[in-house]
Amino acid sequence: MPVVQALKPAAEAGPPIAAAEADVVALPLKRPSLAERCGPVFSAASARVVPPLIVLALLLVVWELLCAQAGSRLPPPSKVLTDTWDFIVDPFYDNGGIDKGAFWHIARSLSRVAVGFALAAVVGIALGVLVGQSTWAMRGLDPIFQVLRTIPPLAWLPLSLAGFRDAQPSAIFVIFITSIWPVIINTSVGVRQIPQDYRNVAAVIRLSWYEFFWKITLPATVPYIFTGLRIGVGLSWLAIVAAEMLIGGVGIGFFIWDAWNSSRISDIIVALTYIGLVGFLLDRLIAALGHVVSRGTSAS
Amino acid sequence: MGAKAYLSFEQVGMSFRRGTHASEVLRDVDLRIGEGEYVSIIGHSGCGKSTLLNIVGGLLKSTTGEVFLEGQVVDAPGPDRAIVFQNHSLLPWLTVYGNVRIAVDKVFGGTKSSKERHDWVMHKLELVQMAQHKDKRPHEVSGGMKQRVGIARALAMQPKVLLMDEPFGALDALTRAHLQDSVMDIHAKLGNTVMMITHDVDEAVLLSDRIVMMTNGPSATIGEVLAVDLPRPRRRLELATDPEYTGCRAAVMAFLYSRHKLPSRAA
Numbered sequence: 164m165p166v167v168q169a170l171k172p173a174a175e176a177g178p179p180i181a182a183a184e185a186d187v188v189a190l191p192l193k194r195p196s197l198a199e200r201c202g203p204v205f206s207a208a209s210a211r212v213v214p215p216l217i218v219l220a221l222l223l224v225v226w227e228l229l230c231a232q233a234g235s236r237l238p239p240p241s242k243v244l245t246d247t248w249d250f251i252v253d254p255f256y257d258n259g260g261i262d263k264g265a266f267w268h269i270a271r272s273l274s275r276v277a278v279g280f281a282l283a284a285v286v287g288i289a290l291g292v293l294v295g296q297s298t299w300a301m302r303g304l305d306p307i308f309q310v311l312r313t314i315p316p317l318a319w320l321p322l323s324l325a326g327f328r329d330a331q332p333s334a335i336f337v338i339f340i341t342s343i344w345p346v347i348i349n350t351s352v353g354v355r356q357i358p359q360d361y362r363n364v365a366a367v368i369r370l371s372w373y374e375f376f377w378k379i380t381l382p383a384t385v386p387y388i389f390t391g392l393r394i395g396v397g398l399s400w401l402a403i404v405a406a407e408m409l410i411g412g413v414g415i416g417f418f419i420w421d422a423w424n425s426s427r428i429s430d431i432i433v434a435l436t437y438i439g440l441v442g443f444l445l446d447r448l449i450a451a452l453g454h455v456v457s458r459g460t461s462a463s
Numbered sequence: 464m465g466a467k468a469y470l471s472f473e474q475v476g477m478s479f480r481r482g483t484h485a486s487e488v489l490r491d492v493d494l495r496i497g498e499g500e501y502v503s504i505i506g507h508s509g510c511g512k513s514t515l516l517n518i519v520g521g522l523l524k525s526t527t528g529e530v531f532l533e534g535q536v537v538d539a540p541g542p543d544r545a546i547v548f549q550n551h552s553l554l555p556w557l558t559v560y561g562n563v564r565i566a567v568d569k570v571f572g573g574t575k576s577s578k579e580r581h582d583w584v585m586h587k588l589e590l591v592q593m594a595q596h597k598d599k600r601p602h603e604v605s606g607g608m609k610q611r612v613g614i615a616r617a618l619a620m621q622p623k624v625l626l627m628d629e630p631f632g633a634l635d636a637l638t639r640a641h642l643q644d645s646v647m648d649i650h651a652k653l654g655n656t657v658m659m660i661t662h663d664v665d666e667a668v669l670l671s672d673r674i675v676m677m678t679n680g681p682s683a684t685i686g687e688v689l690a691v692d693l694p695r696p697r698r699r700l701e702l703a704t705d706p707e708y709t710g711c712r713a714a715v716m717a718f719l720y721s722r723h724k725l726p727s728r729a730a
């Protein structure tokens with residue numbers, strides 16, 4: 164069955180801490196001190212944090228070396244930092260219009276994503292549950308979903324503008340239509356995977372359709388739903404930045420477009436960094452939410 | 464047992480259809496079970512025992528004949544015929560308590576207060592010795608404990624008939640013996656009518672008032688019915704040398720392993 168499953172709901176592989184623990188355990192006879200007992204925790208954390216920092220530093224050095232010569236088309240990191248220092252240290256300024264700090268742009272983009280993505284989540288879960296109920300609905304609709312989900316977000320924008328005749332709802336619609344497919348597809352697959360055992364139990368105690376939905380379908384499908392939501396939120400963050408470039412106004416997407424038009428390359432680079440970090444945080448947020456909501460669901 | 468029919472099977476037959484091809488699994492099953500009676504169904508794997516139990520449970524509809532419970536035709540699943548499933552079938556996102564509570568809320572939601580339902584759940588968990596594990600989730604307890612919770616959930620529905628589909632099949636011998644003793648205790652206390660499927664001869668003899676032996680499929684039916692005239696409470700150690708016990712055991716063995724060893728229409 165075709166599942167959009169770039170991300171699995173399974174737990175992530177833990178950091179390699181076994182070696183560090185072995186060292187501590189090997190200490191003979193002495194009661195381990197606080198530092199020693201915390202050792203494994205710290206080394207586990209540093210094993211996670213240190214390598215990316217080293218790689219990042221190396222990349223910055225290479226970048227600096229490559230772009231430091233006069234006549235280079237892109238600024239080196241040192242110049243990016245000096246150019247944008249004011250912008251970085253004061254994300255909350257507001258000079259009216261679109262001349263605002265990074266916080267306001269990101270907040271605006273996020274609010275669009277929040278609305279569009281929330282709609283997609285509700286409608287997507289509902290449709291996914293409906294489609295998952297019936298083999299025929301699944302057979303009929305799945306190929307259509309599979310085609311629709313490959314349409315790039317921006318391709319929807321002109322149609323959306325034609326329909327809504329207004330930039331704001333169009334942007335939200337683009338988010339919605341981009342992120343809904345993985346939610347529908349994963350939810351419906353999840354519903355189809357509900358074990359017959361649960362259905363039998365529900366039949367014996369005579370759960371109504373409504374009770375079955377809340378007490379069986381949703382909890383049993385939660386890991387699948389969150390897989391879909393996680394893919395969806397990533398797609399909607401991709402989509403909003405692109406859509407905002409076209410619709411204008413406050414938002415991190417148009418901020419980049421505006422910076423390009425005024426040749427503020429350093430601003431673009433800072434904005435890209437912010438976009439990446441926010442996207443990363445969104446993904447983690449949904450993953451963490453899924454983890455909390457579905458604790459115990461996957462293990463049986 | 465001369466008890467009047469409480470649960471009765473009248474000419475029950477079952478065929479499964481795959482496309483145009485229909486395969487007959489059960490034919491002409493006739494059986495009467497008295498109130499409070501403990502009846503085991505024994506037969507080789509694949510003969511149709513689960514199918515028969517699921518028909519009583521209402522999860523399957525027989526293609527011919529009917530099942531009656533207290534004179535009423537059985538045509539849908541319901542809590543008056545609670546099922547203990549072979550694979551426990553607990554909901555993994557609910558605690559031990561929650562798994563029993565969901566059934567109690569549904570069955571007694573209109574007749575018992577919340578406090579009464581809580582006490583009812585706890586009482587059933589105590590009955591299967593799972594009260595101290597009430598806040599654990601199914602994956603945190605052993606296979607035998609899961610099965611105990613499954614039994615508690617079924618008992619909590621206060622069923623007219625308790626249906627058990629190889630309830631101890633997936634357990635090791637020691638755990639199984641423990642659970643069998645628990646089930647005997649509970650049956651002595653509550654006097655439920657029980658229909659249990661098993662493929663274990665000792666289990667059948669130890670627990671049952673009557674053992675229903677099924678012929679091999681396809682078109683399986685009841686081959687013989689054996690009454691086990693052993694006084695209760697029964698203790699497995701004392702029974703090992705009891706002539707009635709060994710006699711029953713030999714009779715069931717003879718049915719299963721000599722007369723119905725090969726898949727053939729019979730008896």
Ligand SMILES: Nc1ncnc2c1ncn2[C@@H]1O[C@H](COP(=O)(O)OP(=O)(O)O)[C@@H](O)[C@H]1O
Nearest residue numbers: 479480488507508509510511512513514515680
């Ligand atoms: N839903 C079904 N569709 C088709 N055949 C089935 C179905 N359920 C059971 N059967 C067939 O019926 C026969 C009896 O199955 P079952 O009742 O599970 O046997 P037992 O519980 O005695 O091992 C088997 O041959 C099985 O393949």
Ligand SMILES: [Mg+2]
Nearest residue numbers: 512513514628
């Ligand atoms: Mg079976």
